[in-house]
Amino acid sequence: MPDRDPTPPDVAPVAADADASRYPFIPYRPQRLEPALMRARAESFFAQLDARRSVRHFSDEPVPRELIELAIRTASTAPSGAHRQPWTFVAVSEPAIKRQIRLAAEAEERETYENRMSEEWREALRPLGTDAHKPYLETVPWIVVAFEQRHGVGEDGRTIKNFYVKESVGLACGMFIAAIHNMGLATLTHTPSPMGFLSKILGRPANERPFILFPIGYPAEDAEVPDIQRKPLSEISAWDPSPNAE
């Protein structure tokens, strides 16, 4: 920089220049939108996401891999603890592996529905009409399993701590669901419990645990969903609440 005064030798360089472990910082200047356009975009984004439903009846129509790649890249835009991005999205299209997953998931689910669920849990699920049958795990063109990385693994196998892992992976999964819905596909947050069989079938390392399984595809032509409502804003929010309001 020849047109700048050289730093006087008695002035210490600023911390950012001295600290090589820090990311370089770059300007962030997202475009300002007109208020009317902000409102229109907010309404249209809400309407789009509000139309999403969890689907359990899928078509076997193929879905290009490129779309699944884009959904995973979208998920990975999520914020994460210390920017560790502690997730791995494992995509499966191979029928033999989908079959293995279905059989193992159904075995766990049968045990869960018959012996592991409390009466209260069974009651809570009754309106949704779910059971241990998971044929969609074979019907769908894709299964994606999100794994959480409990810790990272450095060179020579050293353990590296991750932070807010569940929050981070939960956020990434939310963005994944939004991406799938936005491209006109459907999915379901399926969590057969326990999910350890997924680590084995998919050959994942010991630092990873299955987090959510997503069957992905087009809804079946005759797909139906329960006629549920979403809580109104008044039930899901509080505004300028006063302390000790009893």
Ligand code: IYR
């Ligand atoms: N994992 C089981 C049970 C289940 C649990 C909850 I919480 C749900 O919202 C739905 C289902 C299953 O997939 O059937």
